[in-house]
Amino acid sequence: MDTHTHRVVSPGRVNLIGDHTDYTGGFVLPVATDLHTRLEASPANEVTLYSEAANDRRSFAVDDQEANGDWTDYVKGCYTVLREEGYAPGGFDGELSATLPLGSGLSSSASLELAVVAFLNEIYSLGLSRERMAQISQRVENDFVGVSCGIMDQFAVALGQSGHALHIDTGSLAYDPIPIPDDVRLVVYHTGVERSLVETAYNERRETVEGALESLGVNSSTELGEEDVTDAGSLSELQRQRLGYVVRENKRVLRVADSLAGNDLETVGSILTAAHADIAVNYEASCQELDFVVDQAVDRGAYGARLTGAGWGGAAVALVDADDASVFARSLHERYRAQFPDYESNYYLVTPSDGVRVERQ
Numbered sequence: 001m002d003t004h005t006h007r008v009v010s011p012g013r014v015n016l017i018g019d020h021t022d023y024t025g026g027f028v029l030p031v032a033t034d035l036h037t038r039l040e041a042s043p044a045n046e047v048t049l050y051s052e053a054a055n056d057r058r059s060f061a062v063d064d065q066e067a068n069g070d071w072t073d074y075v076k077g078c079y080t081v082l083r084e085e086g087y088a089p090g091g092f093d094g095e096l097s098a099t100l101p102l103g104s105g106l107s108s109s110a111s112l113e114l115a116v117v118a119f120l121n122e123i124y125s126l127g128l129s130r131e132r133m134a135q136i137s138q139r140v141e142n143d144f145v146g147v148s149c150g151i152m153d154q155f156a157v158a159l160g161q162s163g164h165a166l167h168i169d170t171g172s173l174a175y176d177p178i179p180i181p182d183d184v185r186l187v188v189y190h191t192g193v194e195r196s197l198v199e200t201a202y203n204e205r206r207e208t209v210e211g212a213l214e215s216l217g218v219n220s221s222t223e224l225g226e227e228d229v230t231d232a233g234s235l236s237e238l239q240r241q242r243l244g245y246v247v248r249e250n251k252r253v254l255r256v257a258d259s260l261a262g263n264d265l266e267t268v269g270s271i272l273t274a275a276h277a278d279i280a281v282n283y284e285a286s287c288q289e290l291d292f293v294v295d296q297a298v299d300r301g302a303y304g305a306r307l308t309g310a311g312w313g314g315a316a317v318a319l320v321d322a323d324d325a326s327v328f329a330r331s332l333h334e335r336y337r338a339q340f341p342d343y344e345s346n347y348y349l350v351t352p353s354d355g356v357r358v359e360r361q
């Protein structure tokens with residue numbers, strides 16, 4: 001065991017394109033952000049942790065598996081899943097802080113899970129690969145916290161690369177880093193809309209498309225063309241609508257990855273904006289505030305914009321000329337606040353960053 005204090009920097013994620021595809025084995029294209037969670041800690045017998053965001057210090061035993069319905073569940077969940085997978089790390093004494101806004105759709109929970117798992121992996125020499133850390137963190141979410149998310153967020157937080165988006169095949173977990181050209185910036189706009197209905201709506205969408213894939217007898221949405229869905233008599237109208245979106249979104253991820261690699265920003269932008277319209281109409285995962293941000297972003301000169309993450313509130317991402325990004329973001333913010341003055345909205349210029357890293361102090 002390494003008894004030194006370690007500092008963990010664990011990013012959040014912004015998904016450029018490929019939303020609601022990762023629970024169908026589809027394609028995604030997320031970026032790990034410079035906005036991050038920070039954990040500074042050293043080994044101990046029990047866990048004692050201070051959370052700056054919650055202004056709360058808590059202690060518990062490493063084998064305490066009781067969920068409390070608060071931020072400590074993400075930590076207890078890591079221990080519980082690690083134990084189930086045959087690892088027995090000891091405790092730690094530490095402090096958590098973050099530049100990543102919580103609950104805004106930028107994966108603050110995946111960021112926290114990976115901070116804890118990567119820290120334990122390092123000081124207790126668990127020998128986990130980054131892919132395994134991502135899978136363990138997804139299990140924390142699925143089996144302990146009780147959110148049935150896919151692998152995208154945890155994978156991006158674990159394996160992100162500075163200056164790149166990751167094109168991930170969520171079926172095989174094969175991935176390919178795609179450079180983001182230096183002359184563009186990603187502007188993330190957080191609408192401030194409470195995402196209280198997300199979980200129910202998310203689970204409902206997931207059931208619909210999983211049921212559709214099952215009746216078509218395929219494991220992954222990437223095996224399907226649009227006509228396989230439109231011509232499928234075995235699917236309900238709603239299943240055709242939802243799965244049709246997923247199949248088109250997979251194709252868009254491939255086109256965006258190609259166009260980014262070819263520095264064709266106009267094409268990238270127009271696909272992003274088209275993706276937003278599709279997810280809004282056919283997946284019904286948007287809301288008037290997100291639609292407003294996308295419309296205004298395009299009107300103000302973004303190459304393109306779309307909601308990012310699960311939707312139903314949370315954040316949108318716009319692809320913007322780097323030179324204009326700050327002025328663009330301020331003017332988008334002014335327009336949004338004039339329209340929706342009551343929300344605590346905010347914007348971030350995001351730099352694509354490396355995945356979780358642990359440094360000895």
Ligand code: GLA
Binds near residue numbers: 018020023149310
């Ligand atoms: C949430 C989930 C992800 C993914 C997105 C939608 O962020 O955690 O697994 O499904 O929604 O793309």
